Amino acid sequence: MSDKANSALAKSARHRARELALQGIYQWRMAGSDVAQIEKTTRSEKSLGRYDTDYFCQLLRGAVGEQEALSAHISPHLDRALKELSPIEFSVLLLSAYELVNHPEIPYRVVINEGVELTKTFGGSDGHKFVNGVLDKMAAVLRAVEVKAK
Numbered sequence: 001m002s003d004k005a006n007s008a009l010a011k012s013a014r015h016r017a018r019e020l021a022l023q024g025i026y027q028w029r030m031a032g033s034d035v036a037q038i039e040k041t042t043r044s045e046k047s048l049g050r051y052d053t054d055y056f057c058q059l060l061r062g063a064v065g066e067q068e069a070l071s072a073h074i075s076p077h078l079d080r081a082l083k084e085l086s087p088i089e090f091s092v093l094l095l096s097a098y099e100l101v102n103h104p105e106i107p108y109r110v111v112i113n114e115g116v117e118l119t120k121t122f123g124g125s126d127g128h129k130f131v132n133g134v135l136d137k138m139a140a141v142l143r144a145v146e147v148k149a150k
Contacts, residue, residue: 016049016051017051017056017059020048021060021063021095022088024042024060025094026088026122028064029090029091035060035061038060039057059095066098073142074134074138077134077138086124088124089127089131092122093115093135096112096138099111100142107146108146108147111135111139112135115132116131
């Protein structure tokens, strides 16, 4: 398999991991489900397709575990209270904030694009525009050097 094909598979497996982590964060937020149980249930499900299992677990545990600190990064860039966000917008912003803070090896534009795509897939009709604006503002603060270099 070529490097390009391997790269495409890796990206798709990572994107799928983000989708599953988003669904887990949503389940945690809406039902108060236990993260370990969400992780266990997801890992045991055989019909989910190919995904980066380790990255899924890292995203789910990290975003939920660091929720308070990540919320502090998100809140200054909102036009309303965090609790007033739709559950999908909240979940995408929490997931994306986790990646912006903890994964500097992932370009900020990739994090923003993934957040926007997840919101288009799972959120309301214009939610992706809101998420894009918030993530742009967050990246300018959390990844200032990288943003200025572009």
